[in-house]
Amino acid sequence: MNDLSATKTSAAAGTTPNNMAFSGLPLSPAALANLVSLGYTTMTPIQAASLPLALAGHDLIAQAQTGSGKTAAFALALLARLQTKKPDTQALVLCPTRELADQVTQEIRRLARSEDNIKALTLCGGVPIRNQLDSLAHGAHIVVGTPGRIVDHLERGSLPLASLNTLVLDEADRMLDMGFAEEIAAIAAQCPRDRQTLLFSATYPEGIEQISRRFLRNPREVKLSAQPNANKIRQRFYEVAEDQRLHAVGLLLNHYRPERTLAFCNTKAQCRDLVAVLQAQGIAALALHGDLEQRERDQVLIQFANRSCPVLVATDVAARGLDISGLEAVINVDITPDAELHTHRVGRTGRADAQGWAFSLASLDEMGRVGRIDEMQGRAGEFHPLTELTPTGSGPLCAPMVTLQILGGRKEKIRPGDVLGALTGSAGFAAAQIGKINVNEFSTYVAVAREIADAALRALNAGTVKGKRVKARPMEG
Ligand code: ADP
Ligand code: MG
DSSP: OOOTTSOEEEOSTTOOGGGGBGGGSSOOHHHHHHHHHTTOOBOOHHHHHHHHHHHTTOOEEEEOOTTSOHHHHHHHHHHHHOOTTSOSOOEEEEOSSHHHHHHHHHHHHHHTTTSTTOOEEEEOTTSOHHHHHHHHHTOOSEEEEOHHHHHHHHHHTOSOOTTOOEEEETTHHHHHHTTOHHHHHHHHHTSOTTOEEEEEESSOOHHHHHHHHHHOSSOEEEEOOOOOOTTTEEEEEEEOOGGGHHHHHHHHHHHHOOSSEEEEOSSHHHHHHHHHHHHHTTOOEEEEOTTSOHHHHHHHHHHHHTTSOSEEEEOHHHHTTOOOOOBSEEEESSOOSOHHHHHHHHTTBSOTTOOEEEEEEEOGGGHHHHHHHHHHHTSOOOEEOGGGOOOOSSSSOOOSEEEEEEEOOGGGTOOHHHHHHHHHTTTOOOGGGEEEEEEOSSEEEEEEEGGGHHHHHHHHHHSEETTEEOEEEEOOO
């Protein structure tokens, strides 16, 4: 049985355009039409490699970098098998964090739009279990959750898995990093034996193989090399002395002026120091690291995604798995000792049709690491002098948008349209001046063009949202 030497599919390179069409898959016409309406015209390489196998019922180990479309690769497979008439839970997706579970649930709901009445439910820690018990009592075809909370429900008997036919381990590498191996084992033990198990991961550390051997049956392996699209990403290295490193990040930002940059540091302490240095230079930067509370993490990610914070500073662990796309630049503030990880970092930019920059700051001590990266990328890094970094534009880099926080969210039944209406209605702002609107449980965040931030704030505080007066305040980005 558990034969890991099973078929290996090497994807992408040899795949002809025809094989990249969703229409070649055994999916319902409604599902195919929905993909078109979502703008999914062709499969991503990991989807093309894994969907035929997953739809045929095979267990799967699929590895591809963040942002490669792994969610749809398992979501379409589990949706194809779903019997909506049966109220039982038929698919369970385990994710490392609440954020990722929320992202996965949203993507599943979008992909399920063509079918009536598919219920997908998120079950994560950090929220009262009461509400979850109520939701479960109404039935959920698909459950997406974090391992700890799922184990809780299994122990309470509130999540019957007898009808389960698909178990997905998403971001398996990160779940292992976070110490969830035992929970995963406990959950797998309660799933029917004849289920299908799909394992997705951005990297392929030792532990993944052990997990696969224990929980997967005769899995097919699909691995895509992490080589980012070299034509879309322009990489430059800068040699720095240790005491120039953090200052050099500001030089890069003020010279190239990318709208959104993800800056990677090797340690949390370095993240904190960099944010302080950038802020002192007048550049609004926010740090994402493991010490933040969930609410703070949400706020940081919202501000970065809605273009009101130009720089996100993160460790690799904090950034892993996040669906942050469309970045103009990635900065390697430190060179990572792991050449493959470097490639993953750099692959965060230059997605789809966009060009991206990848800058790396290397001290003499780090040249050995640069050498390993050169070797892996098959070419020598292009070094430029720091002195060529002169400020362009006027003043320090600043974001085009500002986030206003409205106290009141889902609990108050606020919807994005209510906020948009309040600002574009009698307040008179143009829809083009309003950016992303995120409604969380207790707060709503709306991005507005910097020029109108003060006026929009006054309008919100003076007017009403959904017929009620609200309090709003700007978030310092
Ligand atoms: P991963 O899990 O590999 O990190 P995601 O599943 O989060 O990647 O997908 C990254 C982004 O790509 C998402 O915004 C998703 O909506 C989009 N996407 C996925 N598949 C396709 C496709 N075939 N065509 C266009 N966009 C896609
Ligand atoms: Mg993912």
